[in-house]
Amino acid sequence: MTAEIITIGDEILIGQITNTNSACIACELNLIGISVGRMTTVGDTKEEIITSIKEAAVRAEIILITGGLGPTSDDITKPALCEYFDTKLVFSHEVYSFVEAFLQKRGGTMNELNKSQAMVPESARLLLNPVGTAAGLWFEKDHKIFIAMPGVPFEMEKMMIDQVLPSINEKFDLPYIYHKTILTAGVAESKLAIDIADWEKQLPKSIKLAYLPTLGMVKLRLSGYGNEAVKDLVEEDVMKLQSLLGDIIYGYDQETLEIALGNILMQQNKTLATAESCTGGNIARLITSISGSSSYFNGGIVAYSNDIKHNLLKVPMELITNNGAVSKQVVESMAINILDIMNVDYSISISGIAGPTGGSVEKPVGTIWVAIASRKSVLSQKLQLGDNRERNIIRSSNMALNMLRLALLQNKI
């Protein structure tokens, strides 16, 4: 069973927005054993839309389409679908009432554009949209399924999970695919590949390995194909990898470093605070992106100016004057002092030159100091990263989270 995903929108073709819908749909389909053979993006042109649907229908059994169902003039997916399926737009009372109710709940009222959302292709089964005004459309033709969903990511996602997946599941007897992703931090891809080369060689043919490097982290994905027995095979190989890599592995599948760190803190019943300069609140943001983080995260201070480092974080002015704000002495002082300020067990502090400007010969852009502290000890580390501000912030945030994670696991703090 193969699916294809077609995303419609000039805004994607000109690079104004990133296509996140395809990844979301693919992820959901894989979980129920449907592999995606191809993803295609075309513009808001009737001919292009129809051509891409025709081509996809030759290769795949399920074609999922997103985008172009909105109420404005550049939304032409509905006319294109009418032409392809040889049907016409008709007024749906059901959609009309649904849109009206949706708008009322939000304090809005029906206008001409919203009303046009109730015009839908006659031969489609309707997928009502509880979080937006564009209904989804389900067509069947020549034993193939075609599903059109709104392009707004959260509207699409809700429709996909609540309506599309159950319907697909009901319709097909699906094969078995099992994915497991092993998440590692702190080791480069090429070093990791050599460390696990022997393990990789012994993998059975039914299991495929993929490397996915991101900033400071490498994900290893194992995909097993066949029947349910392949799940145990994959899990066996994950166990072998576990004993090979140890603490380098911070989690599996959808976990993140902030989830892994949060879990350790919860298990140990400990609390955390942050004192950030160059990351500007990004470490606190990552930690608090996790629901339930309030049980271990008390708070943080973003000390962007030296005055705040001194006045709020109580870093002695002479430490800053003598060593600079980006120094071992200053980050260690920040990490130690925030413990009492926030009344916590552990802390993370960071100060650096995120760039792209502001560096010197002695401390070039990308020089970043990280410290972690407990009531017993303080540890610090200097990072030497590149000159891209955004990347430096993401990478150093991850490295700081990982530094505390490892120290807690290994009782080093």
Next chain:
Amino acid sequence: MTAEIITIGDEILIGQITNTNSACIACELNLIGISVGRMTTVGDTKEEIITSIKEAAVRAEIILITGGLGPTSDDITKPALCEYFDTKLVFSHEVYSFVEAFLQKRGGTMNELNKSQAMVPESARLLLNPVGTAAGLWFEKDHKIFIAMPGVPFEMEKMMIDQVLPSINEKFDLPYIYHKTILTAGVAESKLAIDIADWEKQLPKSIKLAYLPTLGMVKLRLSGYGNEAVKDLVEEDVMKLQSLLGDIIYGYDQETLEIALGNILMQQNKTLATAESCTGGNIARLITSISGSSSYFNGGIVAYSNDIKHNLLKVPMELITNNGAVSKQVVESMAINILDIMNVDYSISISGIAGPTGGSVEKPVGTIWVAIASRKSVLSQKLQLGDNRERNIIRSSNMALNMLRLALLQNKI
């Protein structure tokens, strides 16, 4: 002149990573007047790669390929290209030295996998990679250009900007496309569409309008096609829109709300601090994501626990007890108090129930209070959002930034 983008990688087809490369490439191509006709993603399979290149070559003059150039076993773009271009892999001393130098700079050493990066298709012109180990490849065949770049986004982006774009520019006499995006905040798409319906009707045929709604914001993109004269036409219509929408417009093209707010603060020579609860540092992160923000942003406090709201932000305990942490009284107190704590002219504070749990009948998930303060006054606003934690954080952060932006522009604070 039409281009197509082919992204290679099973990790994209299973939805593990979002394809950001296509958007980045498309954006760059559009700036030099090359439109992208289609984007395709295929898996790490030789046949799929070759088929997709063949198909793209029928429709487009320039084919850009990313992914699968890495050193590990699942990277098979090079063998696929060798087969398509009827050439073979040969050892490149130039690439070898480049990779060696790159690794040395980072404190790494050459291993077998890194060495394999020096094997490149004989007929390709090489694009050396200063920030990674995979060289880019430039092929020409039947008057068409094929460019393969690494899949790691920042390696691809650097190669694209520094090497690929200049080479394409040199090779072709390019047509003219002019895009201008008008960025609005605080008005829903369907209301905006009605407000500007008359303006939209009078647009000349050579100018196309697209609506791009995101959380709390709508971008309006005008695309003019033809010769350089179309630029003036587009700018004229932008001016008309400006007088129609006024302060709803926060910027143009790549601007963000945090840039717009930062610019106002710089112009007025004023400073800002934040006091965040439910957004957990996200507002500070957005503000500090801008290089140069240290000239107007002193710092912030993430007061996740009530103790921190009281001890650090000096919110009276009875305010919290009587009204709850998510209340007009508490956010106003946070906003006023942070002014002195951080010694700034303006502040933003926020406290809410981000979700997905933690709501009550009186204050359901998505109830968020925002305040802004100056030495003269304090303004607050209650938001009623949905139950998705991530979306609530992003949306309320944007609304808070926009609230201060509007108040400063309109002298309301």
